[in-house]
Amino acid sequence: MNISHNLVELVRATPPLLPVVSDILNESLREISRDQRAGVAFHNHRFGGDPADRQAGATWCERRLGTVIDAGRVVVTNGTQNSLLMLIASLVPPGSVLLTEALSYPQIGILCNLVGATVKSVGIDEFGVVPEDFKRCCEEYRPKAAYLIPTVQNPTATMLPNHRRQQIVAIAREHGVAIIEDDAQACLPPSADAPIASLAPDITWYVLTLSKSTSVGLRIGYFVAPDLRQLEKVYARFKKMSMWFSSPISAILATRWVEDGTANRILGAIRGEMAERHRILKEELTKVSYQSSPNSLHVWIAGASGLRHAAAIAELAGQRGVAVRGWKEFQVAERDSPHGARVSLTAGNRDTLRTGLRRLNAALTTNCS
Numbered sequence: 001m002n003i004s005h006n007l008v009e010l011v012r013a014t015p016p017l018l019p020v021v022s023d024i025l026n027e028s029l030r031e032i033s034r035d036q037r038a039g040v041a042f043h044n045h046r047f048g049g050d051p052a053d054r055q056a057g058a059t060w061c062e063r064r065l066g067t068v069i070d071a072g073r074v075v076v077t078n079g080t081q082n083s084l085l086m087l088i089a090s091l092v093p094p095g096s097v098l099l100t101e102a103l104s105y106p107q108i109g110i111l112c113n114l115v116g117a118t119v120k121s122v123g124i125d126e127f128g129v130v131p132e133d134f135k136r137c138c139e140e141y142r143p144k145a146a147y148l149i150p151t152v153q154n155p156t157a158t159m160l161p162n163h164r165r166q167q168i169v170a171i172a173r174e175h176g177v178a179i180i181e182d183d184a185q186a187c188l189p190p191s192a193d194a195p196i197a198s199l200a201p202d203i204t205w206y207v208l209t210l211s212k213s214t215s216v217g218l219r220i221g222y223f224v225a226p227d228l229r230q231l232e233k234v235y236a237r238f239k240k241m242s243m244w245f246s247s248p249i250s251a252i253l254a255t256r257w258v259e260d261g262t263a264n265r266i267l268g269a270i271r272g273e274m275a276e277r278h279r280i281l282k283e284e285l286t287k288v289s290y291q292s293s294p295n296s297l298h299v300w301i302a303g304a305s306g307l308r309h310a311a312a313i314a315e316l317a318g319q320r321g322v323a324v325r326g327w328k329e330f331q332v333a334e335r336d337s338p339h340g341a342r343v344s345l346t347a348g349n350r351d352t353l354r355t356g357l358r359r360l361n362a363a364l365t366t367n368c369s
C-alpha cells in the first residue's frame with residue numbers, strides 16, 4: 001500500500017472543524033464591524049481583560065466551579081500557555097520544583113525550562129495521579145507547586161476520581177504546595193467530578209482555555225486566582241508586559257459569545273460531533289483497549305493492551321499510514337512513564353477518522369501477542 005501520500009493524522013487535540021462555527025464567526029464579525037465601540041477597543045490595551053471580559057471569564061468558569069466567582073479574581077490571557085508562564089514564573093522560583101503527572105502537557109516542561117524551574121513527575125495509573133506517589137514527591141522534592149490535569153487528562157484521557165482529588169488536596173495543604181489545575185477539556189463531558197479548585201479554592205489556581213470548548217483560533221484563556229492578594233503577586237511581575245494582553249478582537253468575540261449564549265451553542269455542537277466520533281471509535285477500534293472520557297478530543301492506548309511491542313504503537317501506526325503521538329512526547333521529566341500513544345479523534349471529517357482508526361486497528365491487531 002502506498003500510504004505516504006495519504007497519511008491520516010490523528011495528532012492534534014483541538015475541536016473538529018464545524019461549519020456552524022464558521023457561520024457564527026462570520027455573523028459575529030459583521031456585527032462587530034458595525035459597532036462604533038470596536039474602534040475605541042482597538043485604541044486601548046486590554047490589561048487582563050476589561051471588566052466585561054473578566055465577568056465573561058467568571059461566568060464561563062462558574063459552570064465548572066459551581067459557585068459565583070468574583071470577576072476580580074479572573075485574568076484573561078492569550079491562552080493556557082500564557083497563563084501557565086505567568087503562574088509558574090510567579091509561583092515556582094528558579095531552582096525550585098514543580099510537580100506534574102508522569103505524562104503531561106508537553107509545554108509544561110518547556111515553560112519550566114524558560115523560568116529555570118525543575119519539573120519532577122508523579123506516578124499515574126489508569127485513574128490518574130497516584131496520591132501515595134504525590135505524597136512521596138512532596139516529601140522528597142519540597143515542590144512549590146503542582147500542575148495537574150485531573151479531568152480528561154492529557155494525554156491519558158483519565159478522570160481522577162473524587163476521593164483521589166480530596167487526597168491530593170490534603171497532601172498539598174500539608175506540604176504547602178500550590179495547585180495549578182488545568183481544566184482544558186473538562187467542559188466536554190456531559191458531567192464530570194468537581195474540579196480541585198472547588199474543593200480547595202484557597203490553594204488552587206484554576207486554568208481554563210476556550211481552545212478546546214469553543215475555538216482554538218480565539219487564543220483566549222482564563223485563570224482564576226485563589227484571592228486578590230495572591231493575584232497581586234502575579235501582577236507585580238507581569239503588569240507592564242503587553243505580551244499577555246489579549247487581542248481586542250478576540251476578547252470582544254469571546255466575551256460576546258459567553259454573554260449571549262453562543263459559546264454554549266458552540267460547545268453543544270462540539271459535544272455532539274465528539275459523541276458521533278466516539279461512536280466511530282467504538283465501531284472501528286475493536287481489537288485494542290483504550291482509555292477515554294465522554295466526548296474527549298483524544299483517547300489513550302496503553303502500551304500494555306496486548307501488544308508485543310509496547311513502546312512502538314506510534315511506529316506501527318505510521319507504517320500503516322496513520323500518525324498518532326507516542327508517549328515520549330508527553331514525558332516531561334526523566335522517570336519511568338507508562339508507555340502508550342495518544343490518538344486524536346478530531347482531525348479531518350468523520351470519514352477520514354474512520355479510515356485512520358481502521359488502519360490503526362489493523363496495525364495493532366497484527367502485532368498483538
Ligand SMILES: Cc1ncc(COP(=O)(O)O)c(C=O)c1O
Binds near residue numbers: 082
Ligand atoms: C492540557 C492542555 N491545556 C491547554 C491546552 C490549550 O492551550 P491554549 O489555551 O494555549 O490553546 C492544551 C492543548 O493542547 C492542553 O493539552
